[in-house]
Amino acid sequence: MSHHRVWVYGDHINTDVIFPGKYTYTMKDPTQMASVALQDLDENFASQVQAGDVIVAGRNWGCGSSREQAVTALKYAGVRTLIAASFNGLYFRNCINQGVHPIVCPGLADTLQTGDSIEIDLDEHVIVANGNAYPIPTLSPTVRAILETGGLVNMLRERDWPMAEAT
Amino acid sequence: MSGHTFVEKALARAAHADSARAGDVLDVQPDLIFSHDNSAAIRRIFMETGAQRIARPDRVAITLDHAAPAPTTQHAQNHAEIREWVRQQGIANFFEVGRGICHQVISEEALVLPGEVILGADSHSTHYGWLGAFGMGVGRTEMAALWATGELWLQVPESMRITLTGHLRPGVTSKDLALFILGQWGADGGQYRSVEFAGEGISSLTLDQRAVLPNMMAEFGAMSAYIPPDQAIFDYLERNRQRDYTPLYPDDDAIYADDYIIDLSSLQPQVAIPHSPDNVHNLSDVIGQPIQQAFIGTCTNGRYEDLAAAAEILAGHHVAVRTIVIPASSEVLLRATRSGVLQTLIEAGATINTPGCGPCMGNHMGIPAPDEATISTGNRNFRGRMGTAQADIYLASPAVVAASAIAGAIADPHEILIQQQAINASGAIL
Secondary structure (H helix, E strand, O other): OEEEEEEEOOOOOEHHHHOOHHHOOOOOOHHHHHHOOOOOOOOOHHHHOOOOOEEEEOOOEOEOOOOOHHHHHHHHOOOOEEEEOOEOHHHHHHHHHOOOEEEEOOOHHHHOOOOOEEEEEOOOOEEEEOOEEEEOOOOOHHHHHHHHHOOHHHHHHOOOOOOOOOO | OOEOOHHHHHHHHHOOOOOOOOOOEEEEOOOEEEEOOOHHHHHHHHHHHOOOOOOOHHHEEEEOOOOOOOOOHHHHHHHHHHHHHHHHHOOOEEEOOOOEOHHHHHHHOOOOOOOOEEEEOOHHHHHHHHHOOEEEEOOHHHHHHHHHHOOEEEEOOOEEEEEEEOOOOOOOOHHHHHHHHHHHHOOOOOOOOEEEEEOHHHHHOOHHHHOHHHHHHHHHOOOEEEOOOOHHHHHHHHOOOOOOOOOOOOOOOEOOOEEEEEEHHHOOOEEEOOEOOOOEEEHHHHOOOEOOEEEEOHHHHOOHHHHHHHHHHHOOOOOOOEEEEOOOEHHHHHHHHHHOHHHHHHHOOOEEOOOOOHHHHOOOOOOOOOOOEEEEOOOOOEOOOOOOOOOEEEEOOHHHHHHHHHHOEOOOHHHHHHHHHHHHHHHHHO
16 A cells, blocks of 8 residues: 655647656656656646656547657656546556556546546555545556566566667 | 458558457557658657667658758758758668658659558558558557557547549538538547448549548548458559558448438538538638738648649739748649749749648648637647637648639639639630
């Protein structure tokens, strides 16, 4: 069981407001990415977010671009769990592959305000908010393994790679 | 036992499985993988995995298109890093600055074929459904994994079917159809799904028109989209293809989670207003909205017919606002040069930029000032998309964008066409 402060947002929050496209080929440092996270949606977020905070949103979080920095920026801002009524499919995959846990939980955003706290119990697969329990959906074994290893890069690191041939 | 949808068949083939059903998790080996200006960032992730060589460099493509030619030294360094990587790894399909937008170039080069699977580090990779292929966008980490291993985990999506009947009326395009779909069922109407088009209405759409539909299904939340390929597609690919292929079609008794029918003849021109591509209105409701910039281009509507449709409207007129035209590829640019379409556009006051993505995602070549409105043939009008959160973006077909450029406000191309026909007719009498 862990306690988390929440940032609550609405429906259809797209990747252009999570991480603006104009930075995509120039910004390489993930900490710098964190400093512009959600800047066109919530000017307080980047300056006030703390490690362990959780975003709780409505439908279709992360729609738009495939840009992974829209996950990276939040991850390095300290957000390791995202809860939404539904996720864009690409964004959901990007979360898993970066070791950020996306939890589909319809209705939760309607009951909370930014600054509230929730409890997440991964052993019991449940979120507790305002005294109510919300189930955490189980993931397929493949997906769970990637998440538990901390993402796709960590998983690939465990492989034995052939050496590059001499050139 | 019910039949299979297109996506179930295509992913089973690419995973070397006998069959697959929605919900199955498969390790898929795509026929082609590609990335663009993001390839340098993908290389850095690739290096973190410990892998040293790209598994199948013959099945990798890279285009420089998103910020090309480089607008800043930083962008130029990014391109330089990519060129060096292409050389080191022997990447077989590399397309330089000016060749065009990834989706258009890969289609023209026939690097992906009907029934095949293509994964791209770009959300509009749904595009390849226009060729009857499974196309899906992936993130940078996923592309690094694909470079390293040649395969990726995928969960087979559920499918929905959109059956098209009848014919589009003159002045109505597949862009209007795509916007209509978004307006009707919302930006998550196709969430996690394969959107499979069907029906006799498809054959009435030209090839350039068809490509718009799967492309725009990215805005619908779709994993992929599909148009059943016909002889016109096979002929198009014949010029450049380098391998054989087997087109795939869904079974008649395949299971669809949703089944919609659209009568093409009932549609009218549509416009998406700020700040979401599903905020769609009839053109007639937004006429007169002032704009300060018009943009014709992108992977959605930067093909030859799009430029020709704009030229038809602009002929003999002069634009009232700055009008930026960016062909989707060098092939499109060349064809528009030879046919005179380019001359018509330039004479009308439009300016032509290097084939590529241009200002669509706010990189360069037409960034609006705060409080300016742009009407664009692109696919996204999210707040901040073109560089500043204070600028409004309207999305429409090339003809509507061209008519709006003349008026300096959102306008109906139909009225301009009627005037032009009247002028032509009187000219004939004189």
